[in-house]
Amino acid sequence: MKSNLDLVNETDNFPYYEDNPEKYTKLRSSYWELHLRGGSGPRGYMPQYVFEKFFEMPWVAAWDMDFGRKTLTPGPGCQEDIIRQELEQAREKGVFEVLKTGWRNELYPIYGHNDPSEKTISMERAGSALFGINSYGVHMTVYLNTTEGMKIWVPRRTKNKQTYGGYLDNTVAGGLCTGEQPFECMIRECAEEASLPEHLVRSNAKPCGTVSYIHIRDERAGGETGLVQPECQHVYDMEVGADVIPKPCDNEVEDFYLLTVKQVQEALAEGQFKPNCALVLLDFFVRHGILKGENEPDYIEIVSRLHRKMPFPTS
Amino acid sequence: MKSNLDLVNETDNFPYYEDNPEKYTKLRSSYWELHLRGGSGPRGYMPQYVFEKFFEMPWVAAWDMDFGRKTLTPGPGCQEDIIRQELEQAREKGVFEVLKTGWRNELYPIYGHNDPSEKTISMERAGSALFGINSYGVHMTVYLNTTEGMKIWVPRRTKNKQTYGGYLDNTVAGGLCTGEQPFECMIRECAEEASLPEHLVRSNAKPCGTVSYIHIRDERAGGETGLVQPECQHVYDMEVGADVIPKPCDNEVEDFYLLTVKQVQEALAEGQFKPNCALVLLDFFVRHGILKGENEPDYIEIVSRLHRKMPFPTS
Known part of the structure; x- marks a missing residue:
């Protein structure tokens, strides 16, 4: 029971920092952070194996990656489009179960901070768990x-x-x-x-x-x-x-x-x-x-x- | 407004780790942690200047202090008595405003984790803010x-x-x-x-x-x-x-x-x-x-x- x-x-x-700083830090640093251009702070956490599966595909050029800080940011162009193309191609190639079975044509928001330059962009619902938004x-x-x-x-x-x-x-x-x-x-x-x-x-x-x-x-x-x-x-x-x-x-x-x-x-x-x-x-x-x-x-x-x-x- | x-x-x-790890860590490390014998993890945060005022008094021997980790633990004997004596003497000497004006003869609990060895002990209410419990x-x-x-x-x-x-x-x-x-x-x-x-x-x-x-x-x-x-x-x-x-x-x-x-x-x-x-x-x-x-x-x-x-x- x-x-x-x-x-x-x-x-x-998901662990809390104050309960166990070591455990928290170890897990946190195992994820890639999704960032948005012009924004501050992470918007999502992506496991290493998801990152590897995504970015062994040929459209890597559209993303800025910092392998030291493990941050991932859509490159020049419309960030929403880059994310959408990424997910659509991954879906077509059958790379992820959650995209094959869970695609809904529903858009989920990714909010920014109150700074007006950080406008809300959207991501297909099925992809939200991959990016951890x-x-x-x-x-x-x-x-x-x-x-x-x-x-x-x-x-x-x-x-x-x-x-x-x-x-x-x-x-x-x-x-x-x-x-x-x-x-x-x-x-x-x-x-x-x-x-x-x-x-x-x-x-x-x-x-x-x-x-x-x-x-x-x-x-x-x-x-x-x-x-x-x-x-x-x-x-x-x-x-x-x-x-x-x-x-x-x-x-x-x-x-x-x-x-x-x-x-x-x-x-x-x-x-x-x-x-x-x-x-x-x-x-x-x-x-x-x-x-x-x-x-x-x-x-x-x-x-x-x-x-x-x-x-x-x-x- | x-x-x-x-x-x-x-x-x-009080800052949150995830909002700003540097700011949080800097502030947190400025405090002494109250620990209890046989317990795990901190029970309170004490500012450096409070620590210095307390422990320039002569009853330091009753406490175990780790100056590297900045932890403070009541030494051998009844932990509740050690804390009470500390507070009573500080009150008599007029070391802290909050003890002079706020003493209530009311006891506040300091809970332990579920481990039965960590029983709840008490502290005079006026002292709770000094120890940050x-x-x-x-x-x-x-x-x-x-x-x-x-x-x-x-x-x-x-x-x-x-x-x-x-x-x-x-x-x-x-x-x-x-x-x-x-x-x-x-x-x-x-x-x-x-x-x-x-x-x-x-x-x-x-x-x-x-x-x-x-x-x-x-x-x-x-x-x-x-x-x-x-x-x-x-x-x-x-x-x-x-x-x-x-x-x-x-x-x-x-x-x-x-x-x-x-x-x-x-x-x-x-x-x-x-x-x-x-x-x-x-x-x-x-x-x-x-x-x-x-x-x-x-x-x-x-x-x-x-x-x-x-x-x-x-x-």
Whole structure:
């Protein structure tokens, strides 16, 4: 059985400098840093073996590489185009699993610092994990208060989904593309994944913060392992009445279950939830006073870890 | 006018390694680390000048010092007694302002890691900032929903309070002593500071997480400056009806005002709130959907910074 801290450790598994400076520094220096021209500081971390596979291909000239500092910067020309061409060619040649199976024609933003010269550029979603850039999403917990206590609507992912097939999930979740507002994205995902009507969501869904972490991918995510995945999820709560029943709509979800808090906690401890969704539920439990200092020995550590400060610009 | 991120930067003003490794490392290496015998990792950061003032006194023999690594460990004997004697003698000799004016006869815990050999020991509250240990507290926001929108009960600290006299504060707040449970502490503080009866608080106050940060003290806190103050606040919300009116009881609070969210936001921007209380209000605004991705450009950064991971054990 997994403790709540185990669940956090499983997803937020990139080391922290202050916990162990040597371990952190060793791992960090094993990655190449993605930089953007005219910007300051890294925007992503790429494992050495990914770097080697990419840059044994013939379009190396379009990139500036510093082998001492292990930095990688798109060369002269449109940076967005250079990144796109890189990914498209790698996809055509079948170099990476995550590009073969995960290509979505969706663009993810790479934010700059507040300096106006650092404008946001975009990258195909499937490539984000290879470059280890921050990605953004929305996750909502739909719940109701009954005479038997609080219950939560929990979907099961379809068995044949590429990533975490068959795992339990948050009621609604999705990725945030470049230029998309989180609340509008949530409304779209609610319709697509759970058949929840726009007017209901627009008047009842409540933004409640973010959950953020840095994950190093293993085989359960599908495709390459060791990829760095820093993620920031905008979290929403929506309390509904007994008459609101989410229903699968697209092929993402197999079924929805209405579970008590105890049932959700048991499923979490058994590892039945998609790991990052477990973190959104822990945050929900903290905000609703279900987890507290009196019943969770790792309370303060858990609350901090659910809100990791990202090493890259986030706005 | 201060932005919300300015308010965060003002309190959580200890640098982050990933933002600027050089700056962080330079500052960190200027501090002595408090260690405990049999424990692993630091428990507090002490500025060089504090170290020199302490250890020009005659009881140096009771401490093990490593001048290369800048670590400071209580020597043979009861560690808690050694720390207490150190602080009592420094107080008698008038070496430090914070001991002269801030001595409270309240003990703060220094937690160990989960290893059972690392048991929790205590330190007089007034000494915690000199050693830079984690301190813990409780902060509650009492609010009501009216036809004109949400309103928040906001106290003004008495003008002659040693620290931040005359500043606005959270409805109720207090420090958590060794062995005290956060909820029970909150109930006690509610009676002492705001005349809120136990039965009301016990049935209506809701734990909602923690706010944590590392502050480097300036002159507004009174006493020595440059002291490191890592703090974890257990935060509570309590919604009340119009019939509940907090009233000053001890000498901490001058008066309570019932302010609209807009009035609170204006007072925050004007710097009228005690700085760490501003962070608790920002967390309240995030959890209640008042601040969100759509209206706060630094939303993700702010949410992370309100929940800093502490460099010391917290449970």
